[in-house]
Amino acid sequence: MPTVAVFTDTYLPTVNGVTYTVKTWRGRWEDRGGSMPVVYPGADDYDPAPNEFPVRSVSFPFYDGYHAALPSIPEEINGADPDLVHTHTPFVMGLAGLHYARTHNVPLVASYHTPTAEYADYIAEGWLRPPVEKAAKAYERWYMNRAEMVVVPSEPARHHLREMGVRTPIEVVPNGVDTDTFAPVDTEQFRRENDLNTGKPLVGYTGRHGYEKQLDLIVEATDGMDVTVVFGGDGPARDHLEELAADSDADVRFLGFLDREDMPAFYSSLDAFAFPSPVETQGLVALEANACGTPIAAVDAGALSDTVDTGVTGYRAPPGDADAFADVIERTIAERETLRENCLDRREQISVEHAVDVLDDVYDMLL
Missing domain, CATH: 3.40.50.2000 (Glycogen Phosphorylase B;)
Known part of the structure; x- marks a missing residue:
């Protein structure tokens, strides 16, 4: 070697x-x-x-x-x-x-x-x-x-x-993806410790909170939706996101940086991983979520056009369109169980x- x-x-x-x-x-x-x-x-x-x-x-x-x-x-x-x-x-x-x-x-x-x-x-x-x-x-x-x-x-x-x-x-x-680490796990302790047992579907994102990732689209799309939105990670856009969340009719939680060992439980807790970023060259967090059985609600831009297989591992919306992104989130949640099995079937190839x-x-x- x-x-x-x-x-x-x-x-x-x-x-x-x-x-x-x-x-x-x-x-x-x-x-x-x-x-x-x-x-x-x-x-x-x-x-x-x-x-x-x-x-x-x-x-x-x-x-x-x-x-x-x-x-x-x-x-x-x-x-x-x-x-x-x-x-x-x-x-x-x-x-x-x-x-x-x-x-x-x-x-x-x-x-x-x-x-x-x-x-x-x-x-x-x-x-x-x-x-x-x-x-x-x-x-x-x-x-x-x-x-x-x-x-x-x-x-x-x-x-x-x-x-x-x-x-x-x-x-x-x-x-x-390290599929030994990223796999479906029991989520009860993680959900309890982070007050996520809300009785609503969980929509989440984790990663760098950068303006270029257009994370405000998550808050806009879920405004008025009967879900709990959870952000893991941090970055320069976090203050802006918190201000948007405070002014919206959405149940939004910010967990900050998560320990690496908590990430499988975070992904496994979600009904949909929301990923509106148009600038990804692959979107590794989407694949980590898939490895844990969580489907992706994404935008049809950059590498996510390739990473997210529509109707198989999630759905994609036009970038920057909050209404279309809301539809994609709701469809991903509705088909969660079928999409989950498809994601798990692809663990080896990712x-x-x-x-x-x-x-x-x-x-x-x-x-």
């Missing part, structure tokens, strides 16, 4: 889809006898484990909870003698990974996790947004075209990069073991 040096701008203690993917791929890769050292922005509240190499960082001013790495490559990575480099960002650590691959004459694989242009709101408003978006796309295209292979989690993400002008070979490698099988094939192509 080859040694793969991973460079990422997002890692522990930050918890998000990129961190989860890097961590789970790394664990499965090492279980198979390979090595996957990780180079990442260091943080005071996380102590590196063996084969984790932090670099100096500063708090990122535009996005709370993130650390921005300062350009550097730790000397220790040389001792790992990597056969190839896999970057999970086009930015600071991605450039470090590109430099390392070129100076050590090893192939570069670049994962595309996030459409950077969609996050322009965090650094630009008004007339500044269009040029920032244009510059972000141009930079992503430049970076991806310098890799020997680009990895995306879904077919829509590959199509998006081709439309942007990325010429590098692109392979679809799903992020994968597993991280399957994802790492595909990833191994990608590395073989280059080596």
Whole structure:
């Protein structure tokens, strides 16, 4: 098994889809006898484990909870003698990974996790947004075209990069779900501890509360609906969501960050997982919910057009349409039991073991 040096701008203690993917791929890769050292922005509240190499960082001013790495490559990575480099960002650590691959004459694989242009709101408003978006796309295209292979989690993400002008070979490698962890579980204790035994269907979301995910659509769609809405996670849009919820005729609860061990119970408690985000490159939380038997009420945009199989694992509505999203939520709840069985039937094909099988094939192509 080859040694793969991973460079990422997002890692522990930050918890998000990129961190989860890097961590789970790394664990499965090492279980198979390979090595996957990780180079990442260091943080005071996380102590590196063996084969984790932090670099100096500063708090990122535009996005709370993130650390921005300062350009550097730790000397220790040389001792790992990597056969190839896999970057999970086009930015600071991605450039470090590109430099390392070129100076050590090893192939570069670049994962595309996030459409950077969609996050322009965090650094630009008004007339500044269009040029920032244009510059972000141009930079992503430049970076991806310098890799020997680009990895995306879904077919829509590959199509998006081709439309942007990325010429590098692109392979679809799903992020994968730890199906040992994410499975149907008894929910009584979790529901009791979080006061969720309301006698109403539960509609929920967990993940980063970012404006780009358009989570306000959940509150708008459930206004007046006889359900309980529960948000797990946190982020810059939470205050705005709480204000919307206070002004709506909806029973909305905010649980904040949940421990990882509570996530299967959270998903298993829901009758529908609501996911209105139009910017996903896969939507890992949707697959985690599916692995727990929970169907998805989503929008027909981005990777969710591919991740959510209409009438099988959930339903999709046009993005930004609160009335249509309300219809999708109600239909998903009404067909909960049938959709649940369909979700459970697909657990193996969404597993991280399957994802790492595909990833191994990608590395073989280059080596």
